[in-house]
Structures are given as structure tokens and as C-alpha cells.
Amino acid sequence: MYKIVLLRHGESTWNKENRFTGWTDVDLSEKGIVEAHDAGKLLKESGFTFDLAYISVLKRAIRTLWIALDEMDLMWIPQVRSWRLNERHYGALQGLNKAETAQEYGDAQVKLWRRSYSTQPPALLKTDDRWPGHDPRYADVPEDDLPLTECLKDTVARFIPYWEETIAPSLKASRKVIVVAHGNSIRALVKYLDGISDDDIVDLNIPTGIPLVYELDEHLKPISHTYLGDPEAAARAAAAVANQAKAT
Numbered sequence: 001m002y003k004i005v006l007l008r009h010g011e012s013t014w015n016k017e018n019r020f021t022g023w024t025d026v027d028l029s030e031k032g033i034v035e036a037h038d039a040g041k042l043l044k045e046s047g048f049t050f051d052l053a054y055i056s057v058l059k060r061a062i063r064t065l066w067i068a069l070d071e072m073d074l075m076w077i078p079q080v081r082s083w084r085l086n087e088r089h090y091g092a093l094q095g096l097n098k099a100e101t102a103q104e105y106g107d108a109q110v111k112l113w114r115r116s117y118s119t120q121p122p123a124l125l126k127t128d129d130r131w132p133g134h135d136p137r138y139a140d141v142p143e144d145d146l147p148l149t150e151c152l153k154d155t156v157a158r159f160i161p162y163w164e165e166t167i168a169p170s171l172k173a174s175r176k177v178i179v180v181a182h183g184n185s186i187r188a189l190v191k192y193l194d195g196i197s198d199d200d201i202v203d204l205n206i207p208t209g210i211p212l213v214y215e216l217d218e219h220l221k222p223i224s225h226t227y228l229g230d231p232e233a234a235a236r237a238a239a240a241v242a243n244q245a246k247a248t
């Protein structure tokens with residue numbers, strides 16, 4: 001049996017301001033820093049240890065990992081960054097307030113943009129400063145792979161090859177792995193691992209800063225998954241994420 005821990009970063013400054021974030025590189029809020037410390041303490045108290053970490057190239061995930069590893073006295077472990085673990089790119093919605101966007105376009109449209117499997121938010125133009133082609137951290141990524149917007153299906157398409165080619169072989173080599181990523185990139189992985197349908201994935205929300213532990217069989221098929229800590233608190237936090245973009 002294999003085990004892997006998936007962790008969404010702690011609350012970011014734009015989570016706090018209720019803005020669509022995507023690939024915008026915002027930092028953790030004060031609450032997010034506390035959540036990252038708590039995640040590390042909880043992992044340590046629960047007997048977890050790691051010898052390899054995978055993270056996105058966004059600082060809210062990187063800092064969450066650093067803080068959690070510091071709590072576990074594991075800052076020495078290899079930390080492998082990939083853009084493929086980034087948050088789903090939110091296209092032209094990046095920066096907008098979620099509730100105001102729902103007032104303008106309606107709750108149903110915003111829910112489609114946030115949670116449907118295959119509806120892309122409005123796209124950026126390549127001339128827009130928010131297009132990742134202007135950011136040196138993506139200089140080695142082929143231009144055709146850099147999104148102008150993404151639906152969850154697009155995030156699955158760029159994350160799962162990385163799972164198959166890089167993360168899964170590490171697990172099979174008995175590495176103790178933590179993945180620190182984002183609400184929608186973790187939804188992409190969970191959809192794939194648990195075989196969740198395109199319709200049912202709409203109702204899955206991932207809370208910030210609560211470790212999600214998967215036990216996997218020898219073929220890396222899930223045997224179980226659980227949030228560490230208080231399950232009701234995790235359910236409440238997930239419901240709060242779902243409700244972030246209501247117009248009223």
C-alpha cells in the first residue's frame with residue numbers, strides 16, 4: 001500500500017479579498033500562514049514524515065510547504081517545482097471579485113466558470129500582462145502549453161501526465177511524498193484518482209491548509225482518503241469555499 005498527502009496552500013491574500021486568482025502569484029494571508037503552521041503540526045503529530053515534495057511554481061504553495069516542513073523539521077527534503085501543479089488559469093477573470101462577478105453575470109454562470117468540467121472562463125489575449133508568456137518563470141514552457149484560460153478539463157490534461165510520469169514513479173519507488181498545490185489542481189488529481197464523473201466534480205471543493213491523505217493500492221488506485229484532523233471542520237471549510245462566489 002502507498003500513501004500520499006495532498007495539501008492545498010493556506011489562505012492567500014486574494015482568497016481573503018475573494019478575488020479570482022489562478023496563476024496570479026499572490027502570497028499567503030496572516031490566516032494562511034497560521035493554517036500552514038497548523039498543517040505541519042498536524043502532520044507531525046499524526047506521525048507523517050516525507051522525503052520528497054512536489055509543488056507548483058506559485059509562492060502561496062511554496063511558502064505553505066516551507067512552513068509545514070519547518071514545523072516537521074524537514075526543510076532539507078528535495079522540493080520539486082512544476083508549473084503543471086499550478087492553480088487552474090482563470091483567464092480574464094483573474095483579479096476580479098467573485099461576488100461582484102456573480103452580481104454581474106449571475107450565480108449560475110459563475111458556478112459554471114468556477115466548477116464545471118469543460119466550460120472555460122473568458123480567455124486572455126497574449127498581449128495581456130496576465131498571460132504567463134510574459135513571466136520569466138515559464139520561459140522553458142513551450143508557448144503552446146501556456147494557457148490563455150483553463151477549464152478543469154484543461155488542468156487535468158496538463159497535471160495528469162506529470163502525475164503519471166513523475167509523481168507516481170516516486171511513490172512506486174517508496175518515496176514518502178507530499179504534494180502542495182491549489183484548489184482546482186487538487187480537484188483535477190482527485191477527479192482522476194477517484195474516477196469522479198464530469199457532473200459530480202462540480203460539487204467537490206478543497207479547503208485551504210487541511211492535509212488530505214490518500215491510501216493507494218499497488219496500482220495506485222485509491223483505497224481510502226481522509227482529511228486529517230476534525231472531519232466536520234474540513235466539511236465546513238469545503239462548504240465555505242463552495243459559497244465564496246454567491247452574488248448576495
Ligand SMILES: O=C(O)[C@@H](CO)OP(=O)(O)O
Pocket residue numbers: 015019020021022023087088090098114183184241244245
Ligand atoms: O481563485 C482561484 O484561483 C481559485 C482558488 O482560490 O478559486 P475558486 O475556488 O473560485 O476556483
